[in-house]
Amino acid sequence: MIAETICAAVSAAGLGIAAITAYRKRFLAAARIAAYALVPAGLVMTGLVKWVANTAFSPTAWAGFAVLAVAWLLFMTTRAVERRGGGTRKERRAAAKAARQGGAVEPAASAPSLGAGDKPVTRSKPKQSAAQSGDDFSDIEAILKKHGI
The missing domain is CATH 1.20.5 (Single alpha-helices involved in coiled-coils or other helix-helix interfaces)
Known part of the structure; x- marks a missing residue:
């Protein structure tokens, strides 16, 4: 009973604030406030407030x-x-x-695919210039070798 009274008071206060907002010619904000204000009244009418109050004290x-x-x-x-x-x-x-x-457990997807034939496909490496010697990528190559790539 007390929860229903509180919800009715909140709805009345919200509708009052919506009326004041509409008086100030802010109709969109007033409509939004009125929508929020009608929610507690709707909850009381559906019986949800009574159910929640009974649950909270059970x-x-x-x-x-x-x-x-x-x-x-x-x-x-x-x-x-x-x-x-x-x-x-x-x-x-x-x-x-x-x-x-x-043996170690390896997932099936980690095996390299061989393509159509039995032989793996190899690609020729492009020639490096003198400025790009093996020293530039030695760190990367070491990491790749460590991981078996």
């Missing part, structure tokens, strides 16, 4: 919110542990099996 509703918070906390904790542990259980088993066999 111990059962707050216990339900607590259960939802615990569930969310469990979801987030399991995701964090999964990310930190190196993926899902299936991915960890596959990695352990590959480590026992002595």
